[in-house]
Amino acid sequence: MRPEAQVDYRLKGSHPQLVWRVLLALAIASLVLGLVFSFAGADDSEAWRQFKFSYVTSYACYLSLSLGALFFVLIQHSCNARWSVTVRRVSEAIMMNMGLMLVLLVPILFWLPDLYHWADAEHVAHDALLQQKAPYLNIPFFLIRMGLYFVIWIGLSTYLYNRSVRQDETGDYGLTQAMRRISPVGLILFSLSLTYFAFDLLMSLDAHWYSTIFGVYYFSGAFMGALAFMILICIWVCSTGALGRAINREHFHDLGKLMFGMVVFWAYIAFSQLLLIWMGNIPEETVWYMHRYTGTWKGFSWFLLIGHFILPFLYLLPRSVKRNQALLGIGALWMLAMHYLDMYYLAMPSFTHENVPFNIVDPALFIGMGCLFAAAVVWRLTRRHVVPIRDPYLAESLAFENF
């Protein structure tokens, strides 16, 4: 099958331009609302502290979407995948939000002593364990590591994106080869950096506690969230009619299968972490689960098990759901919300583990940062072809069918 002549795979006209502008406006409104609400509380310092934790939660959620999208592009190149060519540009647009996420990281760097006990000199002074951990957990080294992660991620994303869009003009097969050569190396760098990033940003919120599988846990949610977000963006791009049948139900079926697989993988990893800590029964390890199993956090944990694994497992199991845009879109939206609650479950008990500290700030930041993130993706998609039009394997991806 050849690319259809009447479709040029561009998001043209005023509609897409309007969409990203509206998203941007919503983002600003929502973020301002979040700030206002956090200062409207009776105790300003506590509300402000909650705002910071809530910010880290949303940040971890949206950064993971860019990371998952980067991973998607890396594995497609590494295994010479052909089915995914038509959805690759959407994934590339999501991974290119890494620069935006670097900007959004800046406030967190100013809030370190409020968020992390290890960054608070007064606290460390009477905490023997944190003194032992100080060679790794200290502010300068933390900043160096963050810099290193973003050099790797922005470097890889830009390298892949530039070559991909250059191929739209030249059609040079050498660009495909270059992307395929870098990807296996990129995967190694990616998995190491993501693991340590998860340790630094989320695990060190509770610096006494440690779990070696934590990086994989963050990754499993990240890739699942990225697939959910990709599905939603693909549905929107299809609805503009700019694609013809370039992304059709066969591609949605495969994205759905991957998302389903990652739902199961998340449960597998989450349970592996729980099982070893439960078996070993060492207080310094079990305390993390104790904090998530007291007060209303107990219900929250159970909700996560059911909402993040059991329900989506049953819902995404039938083939017909994955091949139906509307049903798959509902599933993707649900999984995105569950991914946020998963990040909430990782970060917020460090703010308070008495009860779930649910506040209007949380949805305000989740929606605000999400609209900003989505606006950047849509804006980037309007600037280039939505499909890599001169990729050597485009024809195979267009003709792709599941048996």
Added chain:
Amino acid sequence: MRLPHFLRLVTGQLPEDNPFGIVAEFDNPGALMHAAEAVRKAGYRAFDVHSPFPIHGMDEAMGVRRTILPFLVLGGGLTGCVGALAMQIWMMAYDYPLVISGKPLMSIPAYIPVTFELTILLSGFAAVGSMLFLNFLPMLYHPLFKHEAFRKATDNAFFLSIEARDKQFDVEGTRSLLESIGGRNITLLEP
């Protein structure tokens, strides 16, 4: 006792006096697909196509319903899941209660690995076993194998066969239908 058709087929107990069916060769996958469509539209149901490789769109052309295999696999998986949990709860908490590292007798987290493995195992068994059963495999005899040219079906030839048990079947009529849609080498198959 009259055996079901597939059992008579696999045990070689087809009636001697009637032909098994009729087979025709086609030039390429496209021609085979059009032929399958024409045969389905002519009202035939007991027919099959034979090709060295899977052909996209053939299921729709033949009007084959989707397989019930996924439901059988789900059944296998649920059996494994419920069976494993029930087995462990009964053994660990009732039949031979034993306190292990101070945990409660019924400790669900400890049962999950075995539950998970048995779910996968029985799903796998159900998938392979049902696939064989639904395809009437292993099939030790089939009248098509007596047809000399049919050996090419695993290499470079495309065949369509219509069985005599089809209500529409009639030696002359079926033969002329296959001729009209471009079939070559049309041969009547002995049982």
